Amino acid sequence: DVKVTQSSRYLVKRTGEKVFLECVQDMDHENMFWYRQDPGLGLRLIYFSYDVKMKEKGDIPEGYSVSREKKERFSLILESASTNQTSMYLCASSLGGQLNYGYTFGSGTRLTVV
């Protein structure tokens, strides 16, 4: 089974801090994605990557950046955390060109910014 591992299950950070959320997958997937999920707003795509060192903006990239230096790892960075970034963050991966399988999600990181 594909495993997508997010480094932290719960995080509490202060306003203005730089925050790193890490995601690692172990099945050589080309595609990786970062979503946030909020009540009433559903899953919203922040950034995604189709290959190492490649990244593309999703629907809500403002206030975030990403890094993909290795194929298995995709990091989400909150440059200066704000309270409106309190959310559940979900990482996902999928095979390139094999969209029949959909995504595999990590267990999520619940981030609280105080």
Next chain:
Amino acid sequence: QKEVEQNSGPLSVPEGAIASLNCTYSDRGSQSFFWYRQYSGKSPELIMSIYSNGDKEDGRFTAQLNKASQYVSLLIRDSQPSDSATYLCALIKAAGNKLTFGGGTRVLVKP
């Protein structure tokens, strides 16, 4: 109009009955469709995928796709309390390769 629309529910279903969930979408060129189940506090897990018009069955789950009418549905037969969760409809739009999600339908199966 939202790209993927679902009734938020809750959809209350007696144990053993059929739960019927619907999803409509706006991009006529959408090509692949997925149903995810998400338990409270957990991440989504893929339960069904469908690409062609018609029905696809997998155990107690049946996905139905009608591209002409732009809807996809999920039937859960013999509903169990363990089926109580939020069900997310997702699709890949034309010329795209990332998923767009609906807001989800919360299902409650009562013993």
